[in-house]
Amino acid sequence: MTLLRDEDLTAAFDHAARSYDALIAANPGYHAHLRRSVRRLGLPGDGAGLRLLDVGCGTGASTAALRAVLPAARITAVDASAGMLRRAAAKPWAGEVTFVRAPAEHLAEAGVTGPFDAVFAAYLLRNVSDPDAVLAGVRDLLVPGSRLGVHEYTLRGRRTDRAVWTLVCRGLLRPAGSVLGDGDLYRHLWHSVLRFDTADRFAARVRAAGFAHVRALPLPGWQTGITHTFVACRPQAAR
Numbered sequence: 001m002t003l004l005r006d007e008d009l010t011a012a013f014d015h016a017a018r019s020y021d022a023l024i025a026a027n028p029g030y031h032a033h034l035r036r037s038v039r040r041l042g043l044p045g046d047g048a049g050l051r052l053l054d055v056g057c058g059t060g061a062s063t064a065a066l067r068a069v070l071p072a073a074r075i076t077a078v079d080a081s082a083g084m085l086r087r088a089a090a091k092p093w094a095g096e097v098t099f100v101r102a103p104a105e106h107l108a109e110a111g112v113t114g115p116f117d118a119v120f121a122a123y124l125l126r127n128v129s130d131p132d133a134v135l136a137g138v139r140d141l142l143v144p145g146s147r148l149g150v151h152e153y154t155l156r157g158r159r160t161d162r163a164v165w166t167l168v169c170r171g172l173l174r175p176a177g178s179v180l181g182d183g184d185l186y187r188h189l190w191h192s193v194l195r196f197d198t199a200d201r202f203a204a205r206v207r208a209a210g211f212a213h214v215r216a217l218p219l220p221g222w223q224t225g226i227t228h229t230f231v232a233c234r235p236q237a238a239r
Contacts, residue, residue, distance in 0.1 A: 012185040017083035034065035037151040047073030056124030060088030114141035122151040126196035135209035150230040
């Protein structure tokens with residue numbers, strides 16, 4: 001299968017936006033795992049005085065996790081899909097968030113210039129054409145010494161992990177997506193995970209993009225070995 005990219009993927013997310021929240025709600029632990037990944041950033045207190053960037057916010061599940069853990073932070077949430085952003089902006093907490101429509105590769109052109117105290121990216125990097133360029137771009141938006149959090153489907157590389165992921169996609173995501181008219185998107189999501197980096201390879205990719213203190217942390221439940229939190233920081237400027 002050819003993966004969807006760029007405008008084709010954005011259009012698929014636009015179409016799926018109306019039912020996306022219902023599907024992710026059927027995933028046990030989805031929202032709790034996002035909050036756990038936010039906590040793993042280790043940011044202080046309630047986030048007062050911090051500027052946070054949520055890249056690839058979708059319908060706002062990742063933004064809601066940031067708001068829940070760091071309610072006093074100033075959050076900018078970005079996504080390429082207008083349909084997903086409309087859903088996010090309609091959430092009860094959305095009035096405290098700045099939403100920007102932009103591809104992750106073109107943040108500066110959309111006026112997202114930072115500096116930020118942390119960047120969070122959930123389920124984004126495997127869906128962009130050039131993940132290395134996106135990582136380098138968000139690194140440059142961070143204050144030196146501040147943190148990156150990536151929440152992503154990255155398999156450990158074991159056959160059992162691939163088998164569990166395929167079972168979930170064949171048994172739940174693909175049938176549900178097909179009924180809703182979004183079969184191409186959910187086939188893409190299935191295969192994008194199988195073709196993307198393993199957890200170790202993605203950690204190496206983050207290091208190669210200029211981040212330090214990179215850690216890959218597994219998430220609990222059925223997603224152990226399938227979904228990881230990656231935490232890293234932009235190095236302090238040399239004196």
